[in-house]
Amino acid sequence: MLAKRIIPCLDVDDGRVKKGVNFVNLTDVGDPVQIAAEYQKQGADELVFLDITATNEKRKTMIDVVEEVSKQIFMPLTIGGGVSSVEDIQNLLRAGADKVAINSAAVVNPDLITEGAQKFGNQCIVVAIDVKFDPESNQYFVYTHGGKQKTELEAISWAKEVVAKGAGELLVTSMDKDGTKDGFNIDLYQKLDAAVNVPIIASGGAGDLADFNEVFQKANVDGALAASVFHFGELTISDVKKYLKQEGVVVR
Template sequence: MLTIRVIPCLDVRDGRVVKGIKFQGLRDAGDPASRAADYEAQGADELVMLDVSATPEGRATAVETVRHIRAQLSIPLTVGGGVRALENAGALLDAGADKVAMNTAAVDDPTLLTRVATRFGAQCAVVAIDAARRLDGEGWEVVTRSGKHRTGLDALAWAREAADRGAGEILLTSWDRDGTRSGYDLDLLGAASRAVRVPIIASGGAHAPAHLVEAVRAGADAVLAASIFHDGDWTVDAVKAAMAAAGLEMRR
């Protein structure tokens, strides 16, 4: 049966990894390709690279960064940030991404998902959904533009529409939990996993292996985490060992 995927996330700005200061033993901890190879060696099942460059020049380097990572990496790579058009997706896939994640651009124009899925296959098309609990507490709404804009769009309805339009996977981030280190939003994960049939990657809030285990029990098929690995407290292998000890099916 399918194992649970553990997916470290690299935030990259202008070709450099921007998070993670305590990284030991790497010649260049800010080099995305070195960091990616190290995660693979630790047992990462997949990687996500999020381009957080603020300028067009910075974003242009993302394709080069993907090329450098791919030359060393033998596991799947999803790239997000700045995928606004079919051509962006094509350039990243050509450079060595296996999937592209679309967020704000897909909300602004949902046909982008359909076009990417039709051209490159549903397994290449990931919809990244940033969800925040509604201010009245009833359900979740989609937020875009790095959380600056509350769309009013129901997150579960958007997840269903995105899957119908061809997204092969959902990267679901709880905007309420992101950066809090208090664990994933389990209610959100449970509701989303019942709402769609495509796999769900949990994101936002992880800080200990117990959080990852909870997310899987709530319905996630994969767990994305950044600070838990970047801070150097846990290796991927140690996290996977803890998850296996909790009874989950892991690739070891």
């Protein structure tokens, strides 16, 4: 059994780490380079760095910040935000990323997934999917542009499509759960696990130790991503790993 991954996330806006609830009301958390170094010390398995306003501001990811962060850490680094071409992917890999996350651009141009996978390998291409539940249709829909634009894409079908296009991993955020600290969206990840055969990273809703255990035990995801609980010192990564080991979850 592969070890489950505990992954902190840096949502970066204007060179600073920010965190909100349900993708709004962002508050400043601190300097991404310092925070990345702290997560390295705590034993994080990977780090996700998302330039959350790059797409809406129609600009590229801040390469200089990425380079500074990559110098501080020795764990795998996934970078996303403003990625819209194979050249963008190449630039981020050169700046120190191990994997590149594509979100809005994948919806606009799904072939970008295939082109990136063919040039750099499937393992480098992560498709990030921001998802919100629609009670009327009883379905999950995909949102783009930092959660601001609803698409007509049903999330489970979209996940299957991007995997067929070459995505090596999915980073799926439940917008309904984001920043709420009331647990991961188990139903969403169970449906995704049944639909695709690539690693799934669950994001949105981590509030306490039991939430991490629940998502691994019930939803068979490969990694759990969190921001608020780590940024504000409510939990450390070592706390989470120690607890999971006691619960029988295999972690590094």
